Amino acid sequence: MLICIPDVLSKAQVETFRARLDAAPWVDGRVTAGAQSAAAKRNTQAPEDAAVARELGDAVLDALAGNATFLSAALPLKIFPPLFNRYETGDGFGVHIDNAIRPVKGTPVRVRTDLSATLFLNAPETYDGGDLVIETAFGAQEVKLEAGAMVLYPSSSLHRVSTVTRGTRLASFFWLQSMVRDDGERALLYDLDHSIQALTITRGPGDGEVIRLTGVYHNLIRRWADT
Numbered sequence: 001m002l003i004c005i006p007d008v009l010s011k012a013q014v015e016t017f018r019a020r021l022d023a024a025p026w027v028d029g030r031v032t033a034g035a036q037s038a039a040a041k042r043n044t045q046a047p048e049d050a051a052v053a054r055e056l057g058d059a060v061l062d063a064l065a066g067n068a069t070f071l072s073a074a075l076p077l078k079i080f081p082p083l084f085n086r087y088e089t090g091d092g093f094g095v096h097i098d099n100a101i102r103p104v105k106g107t108p109v110r111v112r113t114d115l116s117a118t119l120f121l122n123a124p125e126t127y128d129g130g131d132l133v134i135e136t137a138f139g140a141q142e143v144k145l146e147a148g149a150m151v152l153y154p155s156s157s158l159h160r161v162s163t164v165t166r167g168t169r170l171a172s173f174f175w176l177q178s179m180v181r182d183d184g185e186r187a188l189l190y191d192l193d194h195s196i197q198a199l200t201i202t203r204g205p206g207d208g209e210v211i212r213l214t215g216v217y218h219n220l221i222r223r224w225a226d227t
């Protein structure tokens, strides 16, 4: 399941992020790449332990904690602290797959990467190229979103970032371990949650079938979730 979530950050937040990241230290993006992806990767990143990365990363997590679409789609268990990358003209990232397990630096925590996320920080009209191209069962999907919007996609997908040919592509990216490991099960829960929300509006929260479907949702979570 590939989901685009608009307005994760407000316009004002995006402005603040860009100003702070302008002054960040930037290093070669291959520091977090595995052996295969390092060969394909050409960009820069704010270091994982830089204060600016941690502060802005926490602001991303705060925004997501209040985002109903994200919570319903991801059912997050553990979230890797968000990182920040920058693709200048000529940069890109060839086709690769993200590492399955990500240790969080300086902690004993390890995150199994079920979902990958990219939060766009520059307006799409300010750069050419820089599309996130994700291979899916229905063909390649090209994703390039408004500043402040985020895409969530299965980490099991092959993907790439097309070469930037004008301007700069600035983004936050991270991975998460979901309470529900299987993408198909998670997609069913997301659809069911959507329908329950819609029926709650038309039939009211006290409606017998709404209550029964809510029970089905929670009993499926009980069956499929790890905590």
Ligand code: NI
Binding pocket: 096, 097, 098, 159
């Ligand atoms: Ni990747």
